[in-house]
Amino acid sequence: MLEIEDLSVEVGGKEVLHDVNLSVMAGYTNVLFGPNGSGKSTLLMTIMGFSGYKITKGRILFNDEDITNVPVSDRAKKGIGLMMQRPPNLVGVKLGNLVKVMSHDQKDPQVLAKDLDLTSFLQRDVNVGFSGGEIKRSELMQLEAQNPCLVMLDEPESGVDMVSIQKVGHKIHDLIHGTSCAGKRGQTGKAALVITHTGQILDYVEADRGYVMCKGTIACMGNPRELLHEIRSKGYDECISCKLKRKKAEPISVTEA
């Protein structure tokens, strides 16, 4: 469903992503690990199509269509959705109204909000004064309303308390593994790309492949649980040195872990 080919991206005049190659097939959930500042959020923001992320090389394919230059609103309509790590405050936009507009099949905001304990937030401006955990739940509610085919989650468990994580985790499971989505061309199968540091979300979603991003490029890929174990025990240095060794031996940018 998603194919990233040799993607290089500049943000604020600086090249943040270099020659990124990554793919997610329909029906699959891929996980993205990597140290702080390695470029994970930049990749998701670029796939979503936000301005300020200048693609200098490569392309993005969604369902075999080149969407490299397609505006963010059209990408959303085609079935791409993102839970942002740090969404902006939308002063003057009520959360309930936003959810109503985002809902492709007139889902009732009251029903969506009740499940995530957000009923009293529907009349508030989006994200204004929300706590970290409240922002995550609000982002999740918006994604539920949109019901995208490609579900991208940027650190969905970060800042969520130990009790809420179960509710959030199960909701995310249903969102990703649910059977139908709001894409064009009658598409129903979903795909997901999830950024996580702790791997906590892996208790709730069935992940198929893991990628490690280091210094703006994909250092390795493999079984997500094995990668997590390796990172926990050896840190990220192993990934970087593995990539450097491989690069010397064979000039490819994506290597099996």
Ligand SMILES: Nc1ncnc2c1ncn2[C@@H]1O[C@H](COP(=O)(O)OP(=O)(O)OP(=O)(O)O)[C@@H](O)[C@H]1O
């Ligand atoms: N607008 C910008 N101007 C300058 N540098 C930027 C800008 N946006 C991002 N960067 C830089 O790009 C790099 C990658 O940032 P990004 O947010 O993608 O990292 P990340 O892997 O998501 O990190 P984290 O795990 O901390 O969320 C960082 O060094 C960041 O400071």
Ligand SMILES: [Mg+2]
């Ligand atoms: Mg980030």
